[in-house]
Amino acid sequence: MSNDTSRGSGLATGDTTAGRTELVDVKKVYGDTVAVDGVSVTIEPGELLVLLGPSGCGKTTTLRMIAGLETPTAGTIRIDGEDETRTLPKNRDLSMVFQSYALYPHKTVRENLAFPLAKMDLSAAERDDQIQEVAELLEIEELLDKQPGQLSGGQRQRVAVGRTIVREPRLFLMDEPLSNLDAKLRVQTRSEIRELQQRLETTTVYVTHDQEEAMSIGDRLAIMRDGQIEQIGSPREVYHHPVNEFIAGFIGDPQINFIDRDGDHGLFDAIDPPGTAVRAGVRPEAVSIAPERNQPVTFEALITLVEPVGHSYELTLDVDGVTLTALIERLPAGVDTGETVAFGFDPADVYWFDDRSATISEG
The missing domain is CATH 2.40.50.100 (RNA polymerase II/Efflux pump adaptor protein, barrel-sandwich hybrid domain)
Structure with missing residues (x-):
């Protein structure tokens, strides 16, 4: 991605007061399994918070509850001060990038980017301008008339991110968005995502099990184990000041x-x-x-x-x-x-x- 910040206007910066998200003692139980066990955390406007932990720790379930795709068994989720615990996903004004990218295979890139704008009160010209601006921002202009099957993994990932940001939501949610990319492309793309998030200043919750990825991209890390948050802090804080053996052993490569x-x-x-x-x-x-x-x-x-x-x-x-x-x-x-x-x-x-x-x- 280019460092040029002069192109476009609508996506240059977000509302830096929007997107404050609070989870208060949130719990999710499936039968006899406690997937999330009393999680409390506040994500500040414009912050990129990483939910980090091993498989099965509850990080994706937590993200899905923020998105409204799962309903908490107990606890409260507030976005910008409003109780959104049981609000439908479509009414939460957020966008999500999935691990699989979830692009429509028979639609062009342009049509994929247009889909989130369909229910917005925009003229055809305004919609086209919005799509063009996102395409320029992500440097995918030449891909607009292609279908996902014609794209590389990295290109599909950019389109998925573009579909997330095109309608300028107050909250980005990203669930292992780089896991399908090879190692070199993951390193390149995570820096691009970080640069983009900082430019747009949109509150973001990012899920990964990769501690190197988390350390490089996050303002703060919420490290989870067995459905609970073990420690929240900046990458430097959790590395140099681990609160317990689990954190000390999980953060750092080679392991302590x-x-x-x-x-x-x-x-x-x-x-x-x-x-x-x-x-x-x-x-x-x-x-x-x-x-x-x-x-x-x-x-x-x-x-x-x-x-x-x-x-x-x-x-x-x-x-x-x-x-x-x-x-x-x-x-x-x-x-x-x-x-x-x-x-x-x-x-x-x-x-x-x-x-x-x-x-x-x-x-």
């Missing part, structure tokens, strides 16, 4: 190293753990080859695997039966699979967790 306090590994002989701590967490990027830094905690480890990952190397280490991961920027001579090498980390980089898995000291 968890080490039981008790054990014969001797990793924490130089550390004074909090009295209630039962487990420690050390992120792979905090573990380095000891001679490279003056690390207070050092240990010898057998390197069992070396994996290049872009401009870094991911090392799997064995420390007296404890497996750790280290992420280092360069691979010095003699550091290779099968070698025993000195590694280290700073105690300030250690997270400590109690017997309830809550964080009691942050790295």
Whole structure:
């Protein structure tokens, strides 16, 4: 997408006071299954909030309740101060992008974009102008007379986004919109979606299970597990200040190293753990080859695997039966699979967790 913000007028900026969405103790039960269990969150006008979590955590069900496609078993959903808990989807003034894109296969791109405008009080000329402006914004002008079957996955995704924004709703809802794209196109398209959302300033709720995608696109993340929100915060907050072991382990790639306090590994002989701590967490990027830094905690480890990952190397280490991961920027001579090498980390980089898995000291 182009960075040119001079084209068009109607879609240049949204109503920055619209779209404030509040979920108050929202619950959804299917038979004996509690899919969403007392979710409360406020999405501010113009914010992009990501609902993030593993499969089955309740994030899509939560999104569908905001959309009106599911009715809460209990709780309240307010949009711009109005109780919309049982309002029909068509009366909520929002648009949704589905995982499957949900385009009409026998309609052209132009007709797909026109469909949401059919019930709006627009003249034919106004409708054509709106479609043209969206097409220019998403750079799909040359696709307007093609059908979805003639488009690539990335092009279909752009059309789906175009159909979402064409009538300028007060709220965008996106359910795993990039999951059908290949890895390279996902990275490109998520930056385009973020740029577009910031330009339009439309309140957006975005569902994904991909933490890298969530971290790159969201103003705030609401991380869910078993139908509940475990933590809400900016990408930086949830990474550096996880409230429990689940958040610490879910956010970060490679995953954080968890080490039981008790054990014969001797990793924490130089550390004074909090009295209630039962487990420690050390992120792979905090573990380095000891001679490279003056690390207070050092240990010898057998390197069992070396994996290049872009401009870094991911090392799997064995420390007296404890497996750790280290992420280092360069691979010095003699550091290779099968070698025993000195590694280290700073105690300030250690997270400590109690017997309830809550964080009691942050790295």
